[in-house]
Amino acid sequence: MMPYLIHRYGLYASRDYPTGLHVAFFGRSVIELLPKTYEYRRINLETIMRNIIILGAHGGIGEALVKACLTRYSDCQIYGSFYRGAPSYEHKRLHWVPFNALDESAYLNLASQIEDVDWIINTIGILSSQTQGPEKSLSQFGAEFFNTNIQLNTVPTLFLAKHFTEHMQNSDSPKLVTLSARVGSISDNRLGGWYSYRCSKAALNMAIKTISVEWGRALPQGCILALHPGTVDTALSQKFLHSQKTIFTPQQAANQLLDVIESKDARQSGRFYAYNGSTIPW
Numbered sequence: 001m002m003p004y005l006i007h008r009y010g011l012y013a014s015r016d017y018p019t020g021l022h023v024a025f026f027g028r029s030v031i032e033l034l035p036k037t038y039e040y041r042r043i044n045l046e047t048i049m050r051n052i053i054i055l056g057a058h059g060g061i062g063e064a065l066v067k068a069c070l071t072r073y074s075d076c077q078i079y080g081s082f083y084r085g086a087p088s089y090e091h092k093r094l095h096w097v098p099f100n101a102l103d104e105s106a107y108l109n110l111a112s113q114i115e116d117v118d119w120i121i122n123t124i125g126i127l128s129s130q131t132q133g134p135e136k137s138l139s140q141f142g143a144e145f146f147n148t149n150i151q152l153n154t155v156p157t158l159f160l161a162k163h164f165t166e167h168m169q170n171s172d173s174p175k176l177v178t179l180s181a182r183v184g185s186i187s188d189n190r191l192g193g194w195y196s197y198r199c200s201k202a203a204l205n206m207a208i209k210t211i212s213v214e215w216g217r218a219l220p221q222g223c224i225l226a227l228h229p230g231t232v233d234t235a236l237s238q239k240f241l242h243s244q245k246t247i248f249t250p251q252q253a254a255n256q257l258l259d260v261i262e263s264k265d266a267r268q269s270g271r272f273y274a275y276n277g278s279t280i281p282w
């Protein structure tokens, strides 16, 4: 019986198992060795998660995700980023990190603090700035607001993938999930308007699809997703709730999103899903 295997992610000792089977520990999965062939198959697909990063953890959906993750994943450490103001919510497994998404060094700084990452959930985004809301018509369009939308809705996911792919190599089922929006779907666009937000989320969707192609080589067990949370009662959506039929609380949204995230793996990487798990066309 070979005493160890060299796996593409490292060297792992095998040991005799009480049943007489030989098993090896690959990362955090138990792999059963079939003695004569040295073939192996996973006998325990349950993923043990250690570290989850939630970007925008002081925002409406982000904070609800933090609380839902602390409840669902009892062994897990959560790293939550905040930008404006210090969060008051505390938990022994929650580590707050100040983070300005516009500054690439913030991503490097965060990556230097967490060696191995299982999930990253990015909820950073804007719909309105201090001075401008989403455009109703072309007459309201300006390059500065457009660029701010791109910088906060599109660029963070690219920086996260750039700086964290290496940190996800040891995870069995690493996931990078960013909250997109149904209005970023080109084929679903019937109402028009919201130029900057729509374009930045459509660009985000393309970034996610493109990262999934690179991850097919660089992180084949990885899953990157764009998720639409539905209309959720947060500061971002306050002015626009009156026209909506279905509105979720942040807690409902967080639990629905986690259900979707849990149900997806590398086979669905690069796709765009709604809160109920249905596929949204690009």
Ligand SMILES: NC(=O)c1ccc[n+]([C@@H]2O[C@H](COP(=O)([O-])OP(=O)(O)OC[C@H]3O[C@@H](n4cnc5c(N)ncnc54)[C@H](OP(=O)(O)O)[C@@H]3O)[C@@H](O)[C@H]2O)c1
Binding pocket: 055, 056, 057, 058, 059, 060, 061, 062, 081, 082, 083, 084, 085, 099, 100, 101, 102, 123, 124, 125, 126, 127, 152, 179, 180, 181, 182, 228, 229, 230, 231, 232, 233, 234, 235, 236, 237
């Ligand atoms: N609410 C909805 O109905 C809805 C619908 C579709 C899609 N979405 C998407 O869901 C995501 C979360 O939205 P939300 O409703 O939870 O909005 P929110 O409460 O306004 O949260 C936005 C988050 O972005 C963070 N942020 C803004 N500028 C930042 C910067 N420069 N650096 C770092 N972080 C920054 C905020 O951090 P601080 O609070 O710490 O400043 C906050 O955590 C967004 O991407 C949004 O487009 C929301």
